[in-house]
Amino acid sequence: xxxxxxxxxxxxxxxxxxxxxxxxxxxxxxxxxxxxxxxxxxxxxxxxxxxxxxxxxxxxxxxxxxxxxxxxxxxxxxxxxxxxxxxxxxxxxxxxxxxxxxxxxxxxxxxxxxxxxxxxxxxxxxxxxxxxxxxxxxxxxxxxxxxxxxxxxxxxxxxxxxxxxxxxxxxxxxxxxxxxxxxxxxxxxxxxxxxxxxxxxxxxxxxxxxxxxxxxxxxxxxxxxxxxxxxxxxxxxxxxxxxxxxxxxxxxxxxxxxxxxxxxxxxxxxxxxxxxxxxxxxxxxxxxxxxxxxxxxxxxxxxxxxxxxxxxxxxxxxxxxxxxxxxxxxxxxxxxxxxxxxxxxxxx
Amino acid sequence: xxxxxxxxxxxxxxxxxxxxxxxxxxxxxxxxxxxxxxxxxxxxxxxxxxxxxxxxxxxxxxxxxxxxxxxxxxxxxxxxxxxxxxxxxxxxxxxxxxxxxxxxxxxxxxxxxxxxxxxxxxxxxxxxxxxxxxxxxxxxxxxxxxxxxxxxxxxxxxxxxxxxxxxxxxxxxxxxxxxxxxxxxxxxxxxxxxxxxxxxxxxxxxxxxxxxxxxxxxxxxxxxxxxxxxxxxxxxxxxxxxxxxxxxxxxxxxxxxxxxxxxxxxxxxxxxxxxxxxxxxxxxxxxxxxxxxxxxxxxxxxxxxxxxxxxxxxxxxxxxxxxxxxxxxxxxxxxxxxxxxxxxxxxx
Numbered sequence: 001x002x003x004x005x006x007x008x009x010x011x012x013x014x015x016x017x018x019x020x021x022x023x024x025x026x027x028x029x030x031x032x033x034x035x036x037x038x039x040x041x042x043x044x045x046x047x048x049x050x051x052x053x054x055x056x057x058x059x060x061x062x063x064x065x066x067x068x069x070x071x072x073x074x075x076x077x078x079x080x081x082x083x084x085x086x087x088x089x090x091x092x093x094x095x096x097x098x099x100x101x102x103x104x105x106x107x108x109x110x111x112x113x114x115x116x117x118x119x120x121x122x123x124x125x126x127x128x129x130x131x132x133x134x135x136x137x138x139x140x141x142x143x144x145x146x147x148x149x150x151x152x153x154x155x156x157x158x159x160x161x162x163x164x165x166x167x168x169x170x171x172x173x174x175x176x177x178x179x180x181x182x183x184x185x186x187x188x189x190x191x192x193x194x195x196x197x198x199x200x201x202x203x204x205x206x207x208x209x210x211x212x213x214x215x216x217x218x219x220x221x222x223x224x225x226x227x228x229x230x231x232x233x234x235x236x237x238x239x240x241x242x243x244x245x246x247x248x249x250x251x252x253x254x255x256x257x258x259x260x261x262x263x264x265x266x267x268x269x270x271x272x273x274x275x276x277x278x279x280x281x282x283x284x285x286x287x288x289x290x291x292x293x294x295x296x297x298x299x300x301x302x303x304x305x306x307x308x309x310x311x312x313x314x315x316x317x318x319x320x321x322x323x324x325x326x327x328x329x330x331x332x333x334x335x336x337x338x339x340x341x342x343x344x345x346x347x348x
Numbered sequence: 349x350x351x352x353x354x355x356x357x358x359x360x361x362x363x364x365x366x367x368x369x370x371x372x373x374x375x376x377x378x379x380x381x382x383x384x385x386x387x388x389x390x391x392x393x394x395x396x397x398x399x400x401x402x403x404x405x406x407x408x409x410x411x412x413x414x415x416x417x418x419x420x421x422x423x424x425x426x427x428x429x430x431x432x433x434x435x436x437x438x439x440x441x442x443x444x445x446x447x448x449x450x451x452x453x454x455x456x457x458x459x460x461x462x463x464x465x466x467x468x469x470x471x472x473x474x475x476x477x478x479x480x481x482x483x484x485x486x487x488x489x490x491x492x493x494x495x496x497x498x499x500x501x502x503x504x505x506x507x508x509x510x511x512x513x514x515x516x517x518x519x520x521x522x523x524x525x526x527x528x529x530x531x532x533x534x535x536x537x538x539x540x541x542x543x544x545x546x547x548x549x550x551x552x553x554x555x556x557x558x559x560x561x562x563x564x565x566x567x568x569x570x571x572x573x574x575x576x577x578x579x580x581x582x583x584x585x586x587x588x589x590x591x592x593x594x595x596x597x598x599x600x601x602x603x604x605x606x607x608x609x610x611x612x613x614x615x616x617x618x619x620x621x622x623x624x625x626x627x628x629x630x631x632x633x634x635x636x637x638x639x640x641x642x643x644x645x646x647x648x649x650x651x652x653x654x655x656x657x658x659x660x661x662x663x664x665x666x667x668x669x670x671x672x673x674x675x676x677x678x679x680x681x682x683x684x685x686x687x688x689x690x691x692x693x694x695x696x
Contacts, residue, residue, distance in 0.1 A: 002681075007575035008538075008546060009531050014575045015675040022579065022677040024618045024686050027661040081675045092555045095546075096574045134688040150671060160663050178672035179358070187358050198356060198443075205442045226444045227355035227362045229669070231370065235613060270372045279670035308670050315508050321577070321668075322627035322656055324526035327363040327429045329370040331351075338372055 001083055002039060002101025004175065013175045015081050015101055043165035045112035051075040055106060056135060058128045071125065072132040073109040080105035080169060088145055088174055101144055104172040108132055126257040133280065134253065136170055137246040143161035144287045146172040146181065156275025159257050160313045183281060184303060191302035197241050199304030212332050214339045215262045220254040222263040224332035231314060231330035232271060232339065234263055236307040243283040243303040252274045260307065266342040267311050287328040349431055350449025352523065360642040361523045363429050363449055375581060379598035391513035403454060404483060406476045420472065420480040421457040429455035429519060435494055436522055450493055452520040456480055462513050467612035474605040479627065482601065484518055485594040487561040492635045494520040496528065504623025507660045524632045532651060539650035545589050547652030560680050560686045563610045567603040570611045572680035579662060579678035580619060580687065583610055584655040591631040591651040608655065615659050623660040629653060
C-alpha cells in the first residue's frame with residue numbers, strides 16, 4: 001500500500017511508493033532507455049487486451065468493453081501511484097502525519113490514433129476527451145474518501161510522458177494538492193473582503209488591458225498570467241463564473257475544445273512542438289467535508305476553475321523546486337503577443 | 349530593469365526578465381545547442397579577464413584581483429536575473445503587485461580545476477567554498493533592500509547548469525522565497541505552541557529512529573526527510589540550533605565540508621553521478637524589517653538553517669509544478685539505507 005506523508009516543515013503531502021520501490025540501479029537503466037521509443041503501443045486501437053480492463057469509454061453504445069471502436073477510453077494506470085481499495089488510516093508518527101495511499105490513478109486515452117496531438121485534433125474528438133474528463137470526475141466525486149480529482153497531461157518525454165500515444169492522467173487523492181489549496185485560500189480571502197470572485201476580477205482587468213490575451217471566444221479566455229512562472233505559460237478561464245469544471249454544459253465543453261486546441265496549436269507553432277504539461281484546477285470534492293462548518297460554504301462563489309498550460313522550454317527546474325521562486329526570461333506580454341501573431345488553420 | 353511580480357492567485361513572486369527577453373526562436377536554438385559542450389571555459393584559472401571583475405576571492409592575500417592564484421572566486425553573473433542598482437519601486441497595477449527587480453546575482457567559482465566535482469574535493473578546498481558562501485552573505489546582509497540571500501548549486505545540464513566548471517550561484521532578493529516563507533511559518537507556529545525549534549524536534553526523533561540517517565558527524569546530520577519529494581533527497585542539518593548559516597564558526601564549516609562531501613559522494617556513487625541541485629535555506633535578512641513588530645522576534649529561536657540536496661533522477665516535473673504534489677518512487681528509509689551502504693573513500 002503506498003503512503004501519503006506530510007512534511008511538518010513544508011506542510012506538503014507526498015505520495016511515497018512502497019510496493020514497487022525503485023532502487024538506485026532502476027534509475028541507471030532509465031537513463032539508457034530514455035532515447036528508445038517506437039514499437040508496440042498498448043493504447044492503440046486493437047490492443048485493448050494489453051491494458052487493464054477499461055473503466056469508461058466513448059461512445060457508450062454499439063461496442064463491447066475492451067474491443068475496438070472507441071473514441072476515448074479510460075483504463076486504470078498499470079502502475080498506479082495510489083490504491084483504490086482500503087480505508088484512509090489517518091495516523092501520526094511522532095511529529096509526522098501519515099495516511100494510506102488511497103485514491104484512483106487512471107489513464108484517459110484521448111484517441112485511437114497514435115500520433116494525433118491534442119493541438120491537431122478534430123473538434124468532435126477533443127470534445128469527446130473533455131466529455132470523458134467530466135464523466136470521470138462526476139463518477140469519482142461520489143467516493144467521499146476522495147477530496148480532489150486532478151486531471152493533468154504530460155506531453156513529450158521531457159515533460160514526463162512515458163508513452164507517446166496521446167493520453168491524459170487522472171489522480172484522485174484524499175487531500176487537496178497544495179497549489180490548489182493556495183488558490184482556494186487566496187480566492188476565499190478575496191471573497192470575504194469584496195464579495196467578488198478573485199478570478200473574475202482578474203479576467204475583467206485582463207480583458208480590459210488585452211496585452212496578455214492569447215485567444216478567446218464567446219465563453220473562454222486564454223491568457224499569459226501577469227506573474228507567469230514559465231515562458232509562454234497560458235491559462236484558460238471560462239468567462240462566466242463557475243467553481244466546478246464538472247458542471248460545464250456540452251456547449252461550454254465545445255467552446256473549451258475550440259480555445260484549448262487553438263492555444264495548444266499556437267504554442268506548438270511558436271515553439272516548435274515543445275514538451276508541455278497542463279493541469280485542470282477544479283474545485284475540491286467537498287462531499288466528505290460537509291460537516292466542517294464555515295470553510296467551504298463560499299466555495300461555489302469564490303473559486304473559478306481553469307486550465308494551466310506550461311510549455312517546458314527552460315531547464316531551470318531544480319532551483320525552483322527548492323525555493324518556489326521562478327525566473328521567467330520571457331515577459332508574459334511578449335509571450336502573448338507571439339502566440340497571438342501565430343497564423344493557425346485547421347482542415348476541419 | 350527586470351521586474352518582480354506577484355500572483356494574486358498563487359501569492360508567489362516571480363522574476364520577469366525584461367532586458368534580454370527571450371523570443372520563441374531562442375528556445376529552438378537552445379534545443380540544438382544542448383548537446384554541445386567543452387572548449388573554452390571562462391571560469392578556469394588564467395581566464396580571469398573573461399568574466400566580469402571579481403567581487404571576492406580566497407585567499408585574501410598575495411595576489412592581485414582578476415589574476416591567477418585563487419582558491420575560490422566570486423564574480424557577478426554575466427547575465428544577471430536582477431539588477432544591483434536602483435530602488436525597490438514597490439507599486440500596484442490594478443490587482444497585481446510589482447516591484448523593480450533589484451538584487452544581486454553572483455557566481456561562486458568553487459575551484460580553479462575544471463573537472464573537480466564537489467563530492468571529490470579535498471576538504472581544504474570545500475572549506476574555502478563554504479567560507480566564501482559565508483563571506484558573501486555577511487557582505488550582502490548590510491544592504492537593507494535585500495531580504496534573502498539564496499545560495500544554490502545546479503550540477504549537470506539536466507539540473508540547469510549551463511557551464512561545467514564547478515560553481516554555485518547566489519541570488520539576493522528583496523523578498524523571501526515562498527518555500528522558505530512556508531518553513532518560517534511552520535517553525536514559528538511550532539515555537540509559539542511548544543517553545544521549541546521544530547527542526548530540533550525532528551532531528552531528535554530522526555536520530556532516535558536512525559532509519560533515515562545517511563551520514564553524520566559531531567556537528568551535522570544528513571538524512572532523507574520523512575516526506576521526501578524526490579528519490580534520494582537528502583537534507584543536512586547542524587545538530588546545534590542556529591537560524592543563521594552566516595554565524596557558523598570555522599570549525600563548524602570544517603565539519604560541514606566533511607558531511608557535505610560525504611553525502612554528495614554517496615549520492616554520486618549510488619546513482620552514477622546524477623545531476624543534482626542543492627539549496628541553502630538560511631534565515632532571511634531582517635535588517636530592513638526590524639521596525640515591524642512581532643513577526644521576526646523569535647526568528648533566532650525558531651528557525652534552523654539547513655541544506656537541501658535534490659538528485660534529479662526522475663522526470664516527473666511539470667505535473668508537480670502545477671500542483672505542488674509529488675510522487676516519490678523510493679521510500680526515504682530505503683534511499684537512506686542505500687546511501688549508508690555505499691563504500692566511500694578519499695585520497696586525502
